[in-house]
Amino acid sequence: MKLIYQGKTKDIYQTDDLLTLKFKDDVTGTDGQFDPGANQVGLSIEGMGQLNLAMSTYFFEKLNQAGVATHFVSSNIPEQTMVVKPMKVFGLGLEVITRFKATGSFIRRYGAYIEDGQPLDFYMEMTLKDDARQDPLVTPDALVALNIMTVEQYNRLVLLNRAITKMIKEDLEAKGLDLYDIKLEFGYAEDNPSQIVLIDEISGGNMRVYRGAELLQPLELAGYYTRD
Template sequence: MELKYTGKTKNVYKLEDGNYLLQFKDDVTGVDGVFDPGANSVGLTLEGAGRAGLRLTKYFFEILNEKGIPTHYIDANIEDATMTVKPAEVFGKGLEVICRYRAVGSFLRRYGLYAKEGQPLDAFVEVTLKDDLREDPPISEDALDMLGILTKAEYQQLKSLTQQIGNVVKEELAKKGIELYDIKFEFGRVGEDKQIVLIDEISGGNMRAYKDGEYIEPLELEKMFL
């Protein structure tokens, strides 16, 4: 195995067969020791967070694969906290795509003049550049196209997939009485036909979920859900 990338919450290795192995860590993003899925730095280490994140990821990716929604997922080993995936090419230097169902976090910080905290949103899709130096700035469809990061047709595909996948996660959580407020995804291009697929993970560390109006920590979410 060849180490290709050391990330905040996982390491990426290249396997001999050309696929990749993601090693999930116990580090989660946050500020001053408080978890925040939108933060640009590791805020804290939660023992068991890696395996918990992988359990949820495996659960959701397998549901998406059953539904015919394209992902890079091949299989997962919970004991080793690893996931085998197809090689994918990211957009530019990486994009994050957020699907929002309620006004919280950075959405509220930016649009607080108009938005009320917890206000319902209709699966609002927001794209940000992965750029720690500039604090992951939001970017519009036109700018993505003009800067050659993705075409307008690809943007529409990305938006549609984001809402589709977000709704699958939202419906699954709702079965346990849990409400999804927002969720962050990453996408890439796979294969010779450059198919756009979901990559990375779907875990408590990538979403804000609430039960009876109370925020659920990532590790608690995994226990409650699975």
């Protein structure tokens, strides 16, 4: 395998016509505290890579079975690797945040108008992956003006993101858990730009989930998907 990218929580290797993602034990955060919205590694938790991969595998297999387009091919949990189909990313990378309750950076921005934990109805926002510029928020008009995506791609992405987050939210609710927000990434097939595809991972490292009033740390959340 040829290393082609070193990320904060995963490394990417080229393997013939496919890619292999190697999950790390690192999670994003600040000052040693977990924060899915942070753009830097905040801490390392032993075993986190395997647990995040197990949780991602569970959701990707469930989505694939439901006919949702993803990049997932297979995974090897002991080796902390996931084989995926290569996809083009939007611009240099685009993150889609769906918020069901106000918290985190949403409160830091809009705290004059809303209380922490107040319900939101599938509120969606997008950020450009750009560490140097602190992952700036981007509007639909800007995405089109910057030639990052077309209006048609944006509309397809919105519908796909809503369907996926609904499935994840309902799965967590069945375990007595409350999804506050989740960050997902999407790409598209190079030979078919209209085919929007879920990429990256679906793990405890990119969502905030509560059990009652308690924010679950990624290690504990991922444990819900490795106990069966």
